[in-house]
Amino acid sequence: MLIKILIVDDSASDGLIIKNMLRDYCILTACDGVEAIHMLEKHEGINLLILDLNMPNMDGFQVLEFLKENERFRKLHTIILTINDELDNEIKGLKLGAVDYIRKPIHFESLKARIDVHVALMLAKEELEQKLDEQTFTFDIIFDQAPIGIAISYGCDGKCSDDEIVKINPVYEQITGRTKEDLIKLGWAKITHPDDLKEDMDNFRKLQAGEIKSYSMEKRLIKPDGSFVWVSMVVAALALPGKDTFNHICIIQDISDRKLIENELRYIYEHDRLTGLYNRDYLKIRFEHDTKQKKRSKRALIGIDLSTVQLLTANFGFLYTENLIKKAAKVLSRFCTDNCHLFHTKESRFVFYLVDYKDKKELDDFSKTIEYSLESLFVTDRISGGIGILEIEENQDDLDLDLLLRKLLIASERSISNTERGFNACYYDEEVESLVNRESDIMQALFAIAAGDDTNDELFLQYQPILDLKTDSICGFEALTRLRTEKLGLVSPAEFIPIAEKTKCIIPIGDKVIASAFCFLNKLKEHGYDKIIVSINVSVFQLLRPDFTSWLFELITEMQVNPENICLEITESVFASDYERINHIIVKLRDYGLHIAIDDFGTGYSSLAREKELKVDCLKIDKYFVDKLLDTDPNKAITNDIISMAHKLGHSVTAEGIEHEGQLQYLKEHGCDRIQGNLISKPLDEEEAFEFLTSVISDLGVLK
Numbered sequence: 001m002l003i004k005i006l007i008v009d010d011s012a013s014d015g016l017i018i019k020n021m022l023r024d025y026c027i028l029t030a031c032d033g034v035e036a037i038h039m040l041e042k043h044e045g046i047n048l049l050i051l052d053l054n055m056p057n058m059d060g061f062q063v064l065e066f067l068k069e070n071e072r073f074r075k076l077h078t079i080i081l082t083i084n085d086e087l088d089n090e091i092k093g094l095k096l097g098a099v100d101y102i103r104k105p106i107h108f109e110s111l112k113a114r115i116d117v118h119v120a121l122m123l124a125k126e127e128l129e130q131k132l133d134e135q136t137f138t139f140d141i142i143f144d145q146a147p148i149g150i151a152i153s154y155g156c157d158g159k160c161s162d163d164e165i166v167k168i169n170p171v172y173e174q175i176t177g178r179t180k181e182d183l184i185k186l187g188w189a190k191i192t193h194p195d196d197l198k199e200d201m202d203n204f205r206k207l208q209a210g211e212i213k214s215y216s217m218e219k220r221l222i223k224p225d226g227s228f229v230w231v232s233m234v235v236a237a238l239a240l241p242g243k244d245t246f247n248h249i250c251i252i253q254d255i256s257d258r259k260l261i262e263n264e265l266r267y268i269y270e271h272d273r274l275t276g277l278y279n280r281d282y283l284k285i286r287f288e289h290d291t292k293q294k295k296r297s298k299r300a301l302i303g304i305d306l307s308t309v310q311l312l313t314a315n316f317g318f319l320y321t322e323n324l325i326k327k328a329a330k331v332l333s334r335f336c337t338d339n340c341h342l343f344h345t346k347e348s349r350f351v352f353y354l355v356d357y358k359d360k361k362e363l364d365d366f367s368k369t370i371e372y373s374l375e376s377l378f379v380t381d382r383i384s385g386g387i388g389i390l391e392i393e394e395n396q397d398d399l400d401l402d403l404l405l406r407k408l409l410i411a412s413e414r415s416i417s418n419t420e421r422g423f424n425a426c427y428y429d430e431e432v433e434s435l436v437n438r439e440s441d442i443m444q445a446l447f448a449i450a451a452g453d454d455t456n457d458e459l460f461l462q463y464q465p466i467l468d469l470k471t472d473s474i475c476g477f478e479a480l481t482r483l484r485t486e487k488l489g490l491v492s493p494a495e496f497i498p499i500a501e502k503t504k505c506i507i508p509i510g511d512k513v514i515a516s517a518f519c520f521l522n523k524l525k526e527h528g529y530d531k532i533i534v535s536i537n538v539s540v541f542q543l544l545r546p547d548f549t550s551w552l553f554e555l556i557t558e559m560q561v562n563p564e565n566i567c568l569e570i571t572e573s574v575f576a577s578d579y580e581r582i583n584h585i586i587v588k589l590r591d592y593g594l595h596i597a598i599d600d601f602g603t604g605y606s607s608l609a610r611e612k613e614l615k616v617d618c619l620k621i622d623k624y625f626v627d628k629l630l631d632t633d634p635n636k637a638i639t640n641d642i643i644s645m646a647h648k649l650g651h652s653v654t655a656e657g658i659e660h661e662g663q664l665q666y667l668k669e670h671g672c673d674r675i676q677g678n679l680i681s682k683p684l685d686e687e688e689a690f691e692f693l694t695s696v697i698s699d700l701g702v703l704k
Helices: 012-021 033-042 060-069 087-095 108-134 139-145 170-176 180-186 194-208 256-270 280-293 307-316 318-333 360-377 401-417 430-451 493-503 506-526 548-559 572-576 579-591 608-613 623-631 639-648 661-669 686-696
Strands: 004-008 026-030 046-052 077-083 100-104 149-154 165-168 214-222 228-238 247-254 299-305 340-346 349-355 385-392 423-427 458-468 473-485 489-491 533-537 566-571 595-601 618-621 652-655
Touching: 004 012, 004 033, 012 026, 012 108, 026 033, 033 046, 033 060, 046 060, 046 108, 060 077, 060 087, 077 087, 077 108, 087 100, 100 108, 100 214, 108 139, 108 214, 108 228, 108 247, 108 256, 149 170, 165 180, 170 180, 170 228, 170 247, 194 214, 194 228, 228 256, 256 280, 280 340, 280 349, 280 401, 299 360, 299 401, 307 318, 307 385, 318 340, 318 349, 318 360, 349 360, 349 401, 360 385, 360 423, 385 401, 401 423, 401 430, 430 473, 430 493, 430 506, 458 506, 458 533, 458 686, 473 493, 473 506, 473 686, 489 493, 493 506, 506 533, 506 548, 506 686, 533 595, 548 579, 566 579, 572 595, 579 595, 618 639, 623 639, 623 661, 639 652, 639 661
Parallel strands: 004 026, 004 046, 046 077, 077 100, 385 423, 473 533, 533 566, 566 595, 595 618, 618 652
Antiparallel strands: 149 165, 149 247, 214 228, 228 247, 299 349, 299 385, 340 349, 458 473, 473 489
C-alpha cells in the first residue's frame, strides 16, 4: 500500500526537514490551510495529514472542521503540530478529529517513530477491514510478521480480561517479556508503570466514551523481572460491523534505546560537566515552573562567588583551580534538601535555590553555615569570596531569572568588596539597589564622555605638585583624573575608575586624559617650565592594548611633547597579570625617553625577585606606609627600608600622601627623593597650578 502524506506548514524549513525525514513515503506539501484543502480535493488516496495549527489565511482548526464535515475524508489520519504549553489547542484539535499531536520544536526522530506507528496502525486497520469485507487478504501474516507489537481487544477495559477476545502478536510478547496467556490474565493496566497509569487510564476512558478516536503516549511496561521497557504506544477504537461492544487496537514500539539517549542528553543539558551539579539552564526550568505554579511560598536565592579562585590559575594552572571548584561543590552539596537545591551557574559561581523557608533568620543561619564551611575548606589556599542573598517577592508573577541572578551577583560582589578576607554575606536590598543605580549613572556618564557625546558631564584633570627633597624645588605634577556629573556632582576616582576599568571605557577615557596632560605640558613649556615632569596614571587595559606604544609615540610627535617630561605611573598590582609582557612594554617606553614609576608600591605583593627585574625609574611609596609614620615608633617603621631597598635596586623614590611636617622630616632624613601631598599642596586646577608655580618660586624654587 502506497502511503501518501500531506505536510501542511507555513515554515518551509520545517516542511523540508520533515519531507526528507519521511522520504520512504510519498510526500505532498502545502503552505497553508487553503492550499491543503485544494491538495486534498485534487489528490486521491492521501492517508496521513501533518497539520500545523498556526498558519496564515486558514489555520489548522478550520481545516479540521472542514475535514470533519466531509465524509470523503473520514479515514484520513491527522497529526497536529503544536507548541509547548498549548494544552488547550491540543485538546481542541483532538476533539475535532486529530489522532495525535507533536510539539514544536520538533524532535524529528520522535516524529519519524510516531509516523511509522500511525502508518502501521493504518495498515493494520486497512488490512483488518479488507479481511472483514473481502476475506481476500491474509491479515494473520501481517499481524504475526509486523516489526511492532500489536494487540487487538474486543470489550477490554484494561483490567479484567477473562471473558474477552484478545489477539496479541509475537513482537508484542517479545517487547513485554510475557506470553499471550500472561498478558490476557493480567490485563494491560497491571503491567503499566504506576507513574504512567493515570494518564493512560484517563485517555482510555475518553476513548471508551467516544470523546476521542485515538491517543498516543510514551509509557513504561513492567517486565516479569521488575525491569521496565519504554514504548511508544498508539491506541485507537475499532468500529467492527455487527459488533456493539467497545473494541480497540494497541500498537507499541520499543523506544528504550532512544529514551536512554534522551536521558543522557537531558542529563548533559541540565548538569554542569565539571561538578555534576545542576546548571543554570536547569535552574531556569525549575524556577519558571515554580513561578507558573503560583505557589505563595517563600523563595530565595543565595549566590556564592568564588571568582578569587581564578586568580590562582596563572600560578597553579587550570587543573588546580578546577579541583578547588570541585571541592567547593562537594562541600556545598551537603546542604541540599528537598527545599534547597544547589546549582553551578558559572565557572566560579554557585546558587542555592530555597523554597518554603521560614524567615530571614533561617537565611542568615544558612549563610553562616556556608561561610564556615568554605572558610574551613580554603583556609590553606587563602581564598576569600562573597555570598549574596536575594529574597524573591511572593506576589510577583513576571519574574526574570536573569535579572535576579544579576542582582544576586551584585550582592555577592558587594560582599567581596566589604570583606578583607574569608567570606561574608550581603543582602540585595534598597541600599544595594541605590548603589547599583549610582553605579549605572556613573557608567552612563563615562560612556557618554568616552563616545564624545554632547553632555553636561565632565571629565577633567587636577595637578598635584611634586617636591624634590634634594633641591627643595617643584619638579613635577601628578595628573589626577576627576569626574563631575550633572546628576551626582563630583565623583571620587576610587569610585569611577574601577567602573571605567570594568566596562573597558578606561581605554578611550585614558586616551583623553593623556592628551589633556600633554596639553598641560605644552603650556608649562610656553611659560618657561620646560624641566617640569607630568606623571600620568595608566591602566593595564591601556598598557596591554596592542597599538598603545605606537599610538602614544605618534601623539607625542603630533603634539610636540618632550618624552623626557612624561612619567607614566603603573599600579604595582598590574604586574601580577602579565609580568613579562608589561616589562617588555616598559623597556620600549623608556627607550623612547619616558619615565616609568610603580604607583602604590608596597600594596601589590610583588616579589623582590620581580621587583629587581622591573625596568622602571621610580617607586612611589603608598600613603599607607607614610601614615604609619604617625602611628608607629619611627625607629620601627619599615618606610626607610623601602627607600633603602629601592635605591639599591637603582630606583628613585617618591612618597605620596604627605600631610604632616613630621612625615616630611622623616623622609628627608632617610633619603627619600621626592614627596607629594597636601602638606605641599592639594590637587590644583590648571590655572591654580600656574599660580602655585609663580607663588613658590621665591620660597622653594621651580625646575626650569
